[in-house]
Amino acid sequence: MAQRQQTINQFILLRAQGLSYDKISQMLKISRGTCSNWDSKYTREIADHKAAELNALYDEYFMGHKARIKRLGGICNKLDEEINRRDFSEIPLEKLLDLRLKYGEALKQEHTGETGGALPADATPAQILQSFILIYNRTRTGEITEAQARQEITMLVGCLKAIDAGETQRKIAELEALLMQQQ
Numbered sequence: 705m706a707q708r709q710q711t712i713n714q715f716i717l718l719r720a721q722g723l724s725y726d727k728i729s730q731m732l733k734i735s736r737g738t739c740s741n742w743d744s745k746y747t748r749e750i751a752d753h754k755a756a757e758l759n760a761l762y763d764e765y766f767m768g769h770k771a772r773i774k775r776l777g778g779i780c781n782k783l784d785e786e787i788n789r790r791d792f793s794e795i796p797l798e799k800l801l802d803l804r805l806k807y808g809e810a811l812k813q814e815h816t817g818e819t820g821g822a823l824p825a826d827a828t829p830a831q832i833l834q835s836f837i838l839i840y841n842r843t844r845t846g847e848i849t850e851a852q853a854r855q856e857i858t859m860l861v862g863c864l865k866a867i868d869a870g871e872t873q874r875k876i877a878e879l880e881a882l883l884m885q886q887q
Contacts, residue, residue, distance in 0.1 A: 715742050720753030755844060780807045832860050
């Protein structure tokens with residue numbers, strides 16, 4: 705029984721790494737059918753391992769929210785220092801100032817949480833669902849806090865309620881028009 709659990713654990717890790725059923729079945733000496741069954745049965749565990757690996761990569765390559773702010777801030781500081789050292793007679797100032805503005809804007813977006821993914825005024829339920837998924841992913845990767853996620857979700861729920869209310873009003877108007885025609 706312990707051997708079976710060890711094989712299952714190895715399967716979960718290998719599947720989380722993206723290996724195919726063929727490769728896993730060869731490595732663990734199990735059938736492709738078993739791979740398929742275990743993939744369905746242990747979907748959550750595989751997803752958790754994938755997320756853990758992704759988070760480790762984010763941390764390693766400074767992709768976490770705080771790390772990005774620190775990195776962008778450090779680059780802005782270096783650019784400021786370089787701008788202050790220059791006598792501006794030989795270096796195109798526009799180039800240094802342009803870089804400074806771009807990194808400053810990126811830092812502002814990180815600080816304020818702006819993502820440029822605003823919903824259009826005529827957002828559809830499908831677009832709002834996509835926004836829910838994005839919020840979930842941003843929360844899992846540490847890009848936003850749970851409090852920020854709750855605020856964004858509250859706004860999206862309000863959007864869905866408004867869409868639903870508008871749709872209900874439209875249906876009522878259609879029914880009233882039909883009733884008027886029948887009278």
